Each structure stands twice: as C-alpha cells, then as structure tokens.
Amino acid sequence: MKIKIQTIVSIFLCFVIPLSGCSKKKANTRQNETAAEPEFVLVPLVADETDEVQPLEGLGPNGETPVGVDAITGLITDEDAKKLREGNYTAVACFHFLANDWSQLQVKGIKDTLKKYNVKLLAVTDGQLKIDKQIADYESAIQLKPNLIITIPLDRDATAPILRKAVENGIKLSFIDTVPTGFTHPKDYAGMGTADNYANGRVSIEILAQQLGGKGKVALLNYKYSMFHTEQRSQAARETLKKYPGIEIIAEQSVENPEEAANKTESLLIANPDLDGVWAVWDGAGMATAGVIKNMGRKTVVTTVDLSRDSAYSIASGGLLIGTGTQHPYDQGVAETLIGLAAVLGKPTPPYVLVPGEKVTRKSMERSWKRVFKTELPKELKDALKE
Helix, strand or coil: CCCCCCCCCCCCCCCCCCCCCCCCCCHHHHCCCCCCCCCCCCCCCCCCCCCCECCCCCCCCCCCCCEEHHHCCCCCCHHHHHHHHHCCCEEEEEECCCCCHHHHHHHHHHHHHHHHCCCEEEEEEECCCCHHHHHHHHHHHHHCCCCEEEECCCCCCCCHHHHHHHHHCCCEEEEECCCCCCCCCCCCCCEEEEECHHHHHHHHHHHHHHHCCCCEEEEEEEECCCCHHHHHHHHHHHHHHCCCCCEEEEEEEEECCHHHHHHHHHHHHHHCCCCCEEEECCHHHHHHHHHHHHHCCCCCEEEEECCCHHHHHHHHCCCCEEEEEECCHHHHHHHHHHHHHHHHCCCCCCCEEEECCEEECCCCHHHHHHHHHCCCCCHHHHHHHHC
16 A cells, blocks of 8 residues: 655546546447557566566465466457447446555556456545545445446455445455455455565565664554555565564554654654664655654664655665565556456456565666656656766
C-alpha cells in the first residue's frame, strides 16, 4: 500500500460522474469500436546480474504457490477476446486510496486492459483510507450491477460482509494485494494479483542492514489494519533481520497514515537518541519518517517499500530515505484485470499471481524507474543522480 506526498494525476470520481475516457456511446454501438490495443510491457520474471528484479518467493494468503504474470498473459484467447468485445461487459475499480503514484499506475493498467477488450469501466472509487467510505463505495458499486469489481480491500475483516453481498449478486471479484476473511477460491473470487511483498520486505530491510554495516538499533513501522500484503512485508523484515545478530529491533509501532508515522517517529527519536535506522512498511510513512528525522537534525536512515516520485527523489539525491523494495503497479493492474475478465467468461483462473519485487537504490534508480513507471527517468531525477 502506498500513500503520497506528491501525486501524478489524482482521480476522485463519484458514481454520478462518468469516468474520464469511458465510452459514452450506446451499448449497441460499442460492439463496433476498434480502438488501438494498448501494448502490455510487463516486468520479466527473471533475476539478472544486477540482483534488482527478484525471483518469486512469497506464498499466498492460504499458502498458495504463486504463478508469474507469464502464466496469465494467455488466459484470454482470440475467441475470448471476441466474446468480451461483443458482450457489453462492465467493471468497477474500488481503491482504498487514489492520491498516489501506485494507485494511478494500477488504474492505468486496469483501464488499458479493459479498453483492449472493450469492457466499460463504470467508475473508479476512492476509499480515502476510511473503512466506512470504502464500504459505502462497495454498496454503490453493487448497485451498478457490473460484471466485475477489481478492488483492494482496506481491511480484510471489515470488508468481508459487503463483498460477500457482491458475490451473492453474481459479481466476479478480482483482488489487489489482499483477500477478505473467509473467502475461498474459486467459489468466492477470481484470484488475487499482487507484488511479491515478501521479497520487497526482505530487500528493503537488507538495504538498511547493509547501510548500518550489520550493527545498530532499528525501529519497524508496521501497518495498523489487517492486510495480507503489508503483513508479508513486516514478516519478511523481521525474519531477514535474524540474519543480522548485530542489529537490535528496539521498537515496533503500528501506524495508520503518514501523520501518525511522523508522530511516532518523533517519540521514538526522543526516547532513543541512538536510533540508527527505521524501516517503514510503505513509502508514505517512510517519507514522513525521513522528514521528521531531518527536522530533528538526526542522521537516522530510512528504508521502505514502494517507489513514488518522492521516495525516488530522496534515494537519487542522497536523502535519508536511502532505498526501497518496489512493486510494479501497472503490471499488477494488467494482471488483476486479466484474472477478472477470464472469470467473467467462466474460465478457470489461478488464485495467486505475483509480479516480481525489485530492489531500488541510487545505483539502480534509472533502470528501476523505467520498469515501474514505463517512462524515461525525469530530468529532476537525472540531475539529482549527477550531484
């Protein structure tokens, strides 16, 4: 999960406003649309000599063995594609939070994939990191009667009852990062697409441990709510630190948002002036933590999970946030949508699809940026790397 400090393009859409870019033609004319198909440029499932892209290692929420994106790119055959394009199918994407790079890249992957198969995206919703808001979004989505809902539940316990209602209404569910409590595959959902969060937790804590030379005192900032992917990251961080007996975890805190991360970091630094490092479970919390450390005049270093424009600039410019384990959210959006569309057609789908994790440091920034954002490195980051 990722939280912002600056965003690319934020989308805040309600159900009464048509989604930008959706077809406004009547259903019977949509069948004849022949828009150019987007190119899917997915991260290859190979670890190269740079040790940046990681091999798959995380298991699913019920112990499922993962499959890579290569296993789902053939899910939709030419015949399936014809059925989708002529079937007047619809979808809704329900997010926990939209105002960050991670969500925007996910949305782009979802929109590109739906456009490829002429499936109308009725709405994108923003839970604003509030359980009640996301539950209300689900209620509204169900009322739209889409064929598919693609979503990341903010809390797998609290959202289970309303998403069970979606299942009972015949709506296919494709999950991002976490599966609601009590849901089983394939009866209740099409599948889950996610980054290898265990690998990302591991590489991000390794960056911290290596920066400290294998010795020192660190604190871990975990996520407050019950979400499978953030728990995977924290589990990996704890287990990896066991390989560094010279590093002591002096505190673990649960945080809900960047503001709480900042407040708890300040308290930790006051109580522990010799704190050497902080690991944060997502980069919004990581950037807030780094800001507090800088304002207090400390040299404590920070690592985290996810790559945004803000965390990328900190890493490139030699800031206190020195590295991260990143997801590839565009690729995840493609994968989650393909899973959902296959289920809409009644095809068997894998329960757990992983997109590789990636280690990001100043040295790898240009390569990592291209793999995550699918664009060239911005000038400000190029300039920062030269300094």
